Each structure stands twice: as structure tokens, then as C-alpha cells.
Amino acid sequence: MSQEGVGVDxxxxxxxxxxxxxxxxxxxxxxxxxxxxxxxxxxxxxxxLAQRPGLSNSExxxxxxxxxxxxxxxxxxxxxEGYVTRPAEAPVGRVLPTRLTPRxxxxxxxxxxxxxxxxxxxxxxxxxTEQSDAFRLLRSMTLSLRGGDDxx
Numbered sequence: 001m002s003q004e005g006v007g008v009d010x011x012x013x014x015x016x017x018x019x020x021x022x023x024x025x026x027x028x029x030x031x032x033x034x035x036x037x038x039x040x041x042x043x044x045x046x047x048x049l050a051q052r053p054g055l056s057n058s059e060x061x062x063x064x065x066x067x068x069x070x071x072x073x074x075x076x077x078x079x080x081e082g083y084v085t086r087p088a089e090a091p092v093g094r095v096l097p098t099r100l101t102p103r104x105x106x107x108x109x110x111x112x113x114x115x116x117x118x119x120x121x122x123x124x125x126x127x128x129t130e131q132s133d134a135f136r137l138l139r140s141m142t143l144s145l146r147g148g149d150d151x152x
Contacts, residue, residue: 025122032114036107041066043115045074046100046108049084054097083107
């Protein structure tokens with residue numbers, strides 16, 4: 001039996017192209033964050049905490065697209081290094097809400113400039129309309145795959 005017509009044509013697969021773009025974006029972000037002593041996950045965690053202080057380990061893991069175990073290891077390191085603080089005991093239930101320290105905020109400010117430079121580079125060849133269209137289309141694809149649930 002022939003393999004022709006079976007599988008995905010990588011040259012025309014939108015899914016493959018999205019994965020390739022995602023991989024290129026992550027590599028570019030890692031490149032600018034590495035000199036700052038950060039990974040993309042480290043940066044994502046700080047950014048999430050700046051926007052939503054008090055998130056739990058599980059919420060941070062979901063937001064940064066990593067496992068709870070990986071996030072727990074990262075949070076322990078960030079706490080040891082003075083970037084975040086967590087209470088010794090959960091104020092309610094078992095959740096230990098995490099917050100940025102002043103050191104974490106300062107580190108995030110520097111990293112944000114680096115990450116913005118990557119995004120500017122990524123969008124450099126596009127008009128404002130094309131950027132707006134790309135955002136709208138990607139958001140639509142994400143919502144479609146989630147069955148219309150915006151994840152909020």
C-alpha cells in the first residue's frame with residue numbers, strides 16, 4: 001500500500017507552521033532572556049504574578065504551560081533567590097499564594113524590555129492591519145480548538 005496521500009503535507013499545514021512559529025518565538029525569547037539569568041518559564045511566571053498576584057502553583061503552571069511539578073521546582077528556586085514570596089502556611093485550604101518581591105519586579109521590568117524587542121522583531125514585516133488580523137485569527141483558532149471556551 002502506498003504512503004502517498006497519507007499524513008500531513010508540512011509545506012501546507014497551518015498547524016505545522018504555527019508550531020514552527022511557536023518554536024522560533026521561544027528560541028528568540030530564550031536567547032534574550034538567557035543573559036538575564038532567566039528562561040521563558042521563569043519570565044512567564046514573573047509576568048503572570050505581576051498581572052495576577054497571589055496565583056497558586058497550579059494556576060501558574062497552567063498559565064506558563066508547564067506541569068505543576070515543574071512549576072513547584074521553579075517557585076522554590078525563585079523563592080530561594082528572592083524573586084517571589086509565599087506564606088509558610090496556606091491562609092485558606094492548601095493553596096500557597098505567591099507574590100513578587102521588589103527584586104522580582106525589577107527583574108521582570110528588565111526581562112519585559114527584552115521580550116518586547118523579540119515581539120517587535122517578529123512583527124516587523126507586518127502592517128498594523130496585518131498585525132491586528134493575525135491577532136484576531138490566532139485568537140479565533142484558539143477559541144475554536146477549545147470549543148468556544150475562552151479559558152477565562
